[in-house]
Amino acid sequence: MPTSENGSPPVYREIAEELRGQIRSGRYADGDRLPGENTLMEHHGVARATARQALSVLINEGLAVAVRGSGIYVRQFRPLRRHGARRLSKDLWGNGRAIWQTDSDTRGYEVEGLVVDEVVPAEHVLRSLGLDPGNPAVRRSRRYLVEGRPVQSAVSYLSPLLWAGREDSPAAQRIRAPDSGPGGIYARLAELGHAPAHFTEEIRVRMPTPEEAEELALSPGTPVLEVARTALTSDHRPVEFNEITMDGSAYVLQYDFDA
Amino acid sequence: MPTSENGSPPVYREIAEELRGQIRSGRYADGDRLPGENTLMEHHGVARATARQALSVLINEGLAVAVRGSGIYVRQFRPLRRHGARRLSKDLWGNGRAIWQTDSDTRGYEVEGLVVDEVVPAEHVLRSLGLDPGNPAVRRSRRYLVEGRPVQSAVSYLSPLLWAGREDSPAAQRIRAPDSGPGGIYARLAELGHAPAHFTEEIRVRMPTPEEAEELALSPGTPVLEVARTALTSDHRPVEFNEITMDGSAYVLQYDFDA
Numbered sequence: 001m002p003t004s005e006n007g008s009p010p011v012y013r014e015i016a017e018e019l020r021g022q023i024r025s026g027r028y029a030d031g032d033r034l035p036g037e038n039t040l041m042e043h044h045g046v047a048r049a050t051a052r053q054a055l056s057v058l059i060n061e062g063l064a065v066a067v068r069g070s071g072i073y074v075r076q077f078r079p080l081r082r083h084g085a086r087r088l089s090k091d092l093w094g095n096g097r098a099i100w101q102t103d104s105d106t107r108g109y110e111v112e113g114l115v116v117d118e119v120v121p122a123e124h125v126l127r128s129l130g131l132d133p134g135n136p137a138v139r140r141s142r143r144y145l146v147e148g149r150p151v152q153s154a155v156s157y158l159s160p161l162l163w164a165g166r167e168d169s170p171a172a173q174r175i176r177a178p179d180s181g182p183g184g185i186y187a188r189l190a191e192l193g194h195a196p197a198h199f200t201e202e203i204r205v206r207m208p209t210p211e212e213a214e215e216l217a218l219s220p221g222t223p224v225l226e227v228a229r230t231a232l233t234s235d236h237r238p239v240e241f242n243e244i245t246m247d248g249s250a251y252v253l254q255y256d257f258d259a
Numbered sequence: 260m261p262t263s264e265n266g267s268p269p270v271y272r273e274i275a276e277e278l279r280g281q282i283r284s285g286r287y288a289d290g291d292r293l294p295g296e297n298t299l300m301e302h303h304g305v306a307r308a309t310a311r312q313a314l315s316v317l318i319n320e321g322l323a324v325a326v327r328g329s330g331i332y333v334r335q336f337r338p339l340r341r342h343g344a345r346r347l348s349k350d351l352w353g354n355g356r357a358i359w360q361t362d363s364d365t366r367g368y369e370v371e372g373l374v375v376d377e378v379v380p381a382e383h384v385l386r387s388l389g390l391d392p393g394n395p396a397v398r399r400s401r402r403y404l405v406e407g408r409p410v411q412s413a414v415s416y417l418s419p420l421l422w423a424g425r426e427d428s429p430a431a432q433r434i435r436a437p438d439s440g441p442g443g444i445y446a447r448l449a450e451l452g453h454a455p456a457h458f459t460e461e462i463r464v465r466m467p468t469p470e471e472a473e474e475l476a477l478s479p480g481t482p483v484l485e486v487a488r489t490a491l492t493s494d495h496r497p498v499e500f501n502e503i504t505m506d507g508s509a510y511v512l513q514y515d516f517d518a
Contacts, residue, residue: 013469020468061466079463085516186518201514204338205464205507207320207480209279210272221466223482223507248464248482255460255514257344259445 015044015054023063023074031076034064062221062249075219077250080146084255088199094190096182112150114142114178118160125157128230128241136160138176140185143215150216151250156185156242162194185240186231194239196231203227205248216247223248274303274313282322282333290335293323321480321508334478336509339405343514347458353449355441371409373401373437377419384416387489387500395419397435399444402474409475410509415444415501421453444499445490453498455490462486464507475506482507 009017019035022028035043040051055072058064064072121129121137129137137157144152163172171191174181180188186196204226208218216224225248231240268276278294281287294302299310314331317323323331380388380396388396396416403411422431430450433440439447445455463485467477475483484507490499 016469057469061468084514088516088518090518196518198515198517201516203462203484203512203514204510205482205484207482209320210275210316223464223466225462225464251463253462255343255462255516256457257347257460257514257516258457259347259349259455 011044011046012050012053012057015040015046015051016057019054019058020061020063023058028074030074032074033070034058034072034074036071059219060221062219062223065219075249077147077149079252080151080250081252081254084201084253085199085257088186088196090195090197093183093186096187108146110145110148112143112145114140116140116176116178121157125241125243128228128238129157129159130238131159131161140180146250149250150247152244152246153212153215154242154244156240158185158189158240162189162239163192166192189231189239194233194237196239197234198232198236200230200232201227202229203253208245212245216245218247219249225251225253227253270303270305271309271312271316274299274305274310275316278313278317279320279322282317287333289333291333292329293317293331293333295330318478319480321478321482324478334508336406336408338511339410339509340511340513343460343512344458344516347445347455349454349456352442352445355446367405369404369407371402371404373399375399375435375437380416384500384502387487387497388416388418389497390418390420399439405509408509409506411503411505412471412474413501413503415499417444417448417499421448421498422451425451448490448498453492453496455498456493457491457495459489459491460486461488462512467504471504475504477506478508484510484512486512 019028028034034055037048037051037055040046040054041048044051055064055066059066059072063075065075066072117139118136119139120134121139123133125137126133126135131137137159139155139157141155142153143150144154158175163169163175166172169192171188175185175188189195205223206226208216208222208224212218212224213222218224225246227242227244227246229242229244230238231242232238278287287293293314296307296310296314299305299313300307303310314323314325318325318331322334324334325331376398377395378398379393380398382392384396385392385394390396396418398414398416400414401412402409403413417434422428422434425431428451430447433447434444448454464482465485467475467481467483471477471483472481477483484505486501486503486505488499488501488503489497490501491497
């Protein structure tokens with residue numbers, strides 16, 4: 001931590017630390033308005049620049065959000081709990097439920113802008129699907145909203161080799177249609193003889209690109225979670241690869257496992 | 260994305276996008292030096308402020324790191340792969356190996372600054388351990404380094420009730436000593452009749468506090484991963500709670516599970 005000349009932390013850091021403590025203790029609850037520059041100036045006897053710097057620290061840490069023309073507020077969106085294993089249980093998609101309906105939250109997801117097309121995917125996608133370079137894949141892209149707020153975008157890839165010779169089967173047609181039918185893609189894969197039995201999820205975290213910040217309407221100081229999921233059959237053939245980009249402030253990811 | 264007057268993205272964004280593509284494609288590899296302000300000014304015919312802004316975008320996204328007096332470099336530390344379930348398998352700690360020795364990486368971890376003390380933990384810690392407010396817990400804090408670089412700090416909590424009446428047993432003494440012995444804390448818990456059988460990990464992501472940025476030597480634009488792990492016995496009693504704070508740029512977390 002930078003220190004001022006006398007060796008103690010600079011005043012703006014001390015003010016930020018005090019406000020941080022008050023947010024953590026619940027003195028300022030989610031969605032509450034924090035003291036403004038004028039209040040901090042008066043209360044701490046500091047210049048406007050110092051007060052502003054203190055508030056910037058909290059914004060950059062993602063604890064607070066600036067609302068233009070109104071003030072600085074404690075971040076208010078309660079995180080969604082995403083339960084890694086339970087939500088992908090065969091009991092759910094095998095019985096016609098969509099995966100995103102199983103996230104343990106009473107708030108409903110809304111799916112937006114689902115687009116299905118065919119592309120030659122990037123090398124790491126082909127590798128995850130066990131496909132040679134240059135192979136095409138069906139790509140399904142969409143965005144999920146909760147309470148009108150975009151919380152994640154997801155792009156999944158499936159190889160047309162999975163339904164080769166059966167292009168006109170209802171399951172193969174549904175995979176290439178915006179509405180994949182009851183139980184979604186995994187139920188369709190099961191109908192084609194490729195039921196997912198194992199999943200691998202890889203989690204990375206980073207700051208968003210400008211495009212992602214725009215798509216997910218992220219405030220400054222908000223990292224994204226990247227979840228890369230591969231679905232495998234019981235004989236460990238990869239059948240789907242899904243790249244999910246989440247608003248890092250909107251999620252708690254939970255994984256349960258045995259020793 | 261902000262646009263300039265004619266509706267196209269501002270020039271600094273276009274330059275950043277070009278550099279980003281060159282990093283992603285491997286044209287600039289991990290640890291490579293990126294073109295400096297002078298080179299960008301000449302190559303794109305822009306002002307110094309524009310060149311600097313373009314490089315700032317990559318630094319804020321965590322793709323590049325500024326080295327004072329030298330230049331801007333592509334982030335070079337190869338992420339550590341942390342395998343959620345495999346690393347906590349009883350086969351490993353049951354046979355005297357430390358958990359952190361099982362992370363699938365040839366680079367060795369170094370444990371630094373292990374401190375053991377007794378505290379009254381925060382409310383969420385007590386709740387996770389199933390303890391009433393005001394109860395004490397043994398706290399074990401340490402930092403892990405890889406190649407001399409701090410990559411995570413971890414603070415675990417255990418209730419003294421687990422060894423009540425057996426304070427002088429070797430297992431109870433080891434839990435309160437810096438060196439917890441072969442197989443670590445989980446092996447000692449097993450000796451006391453509290454072998455962990457289930458684990459829950461909760462993952463959150465956020466920007467670091469100034470103290471965390473200092474402790475983990477984080478560059479600007481680097482979020483932290485928070486992993487909160489609860490170890491439970493076969494009858495689902497919580498016996499340990501561990502709060503791990505990771506350099507988000509240093510890790511890929513992997514979880515495997517069945518449908």
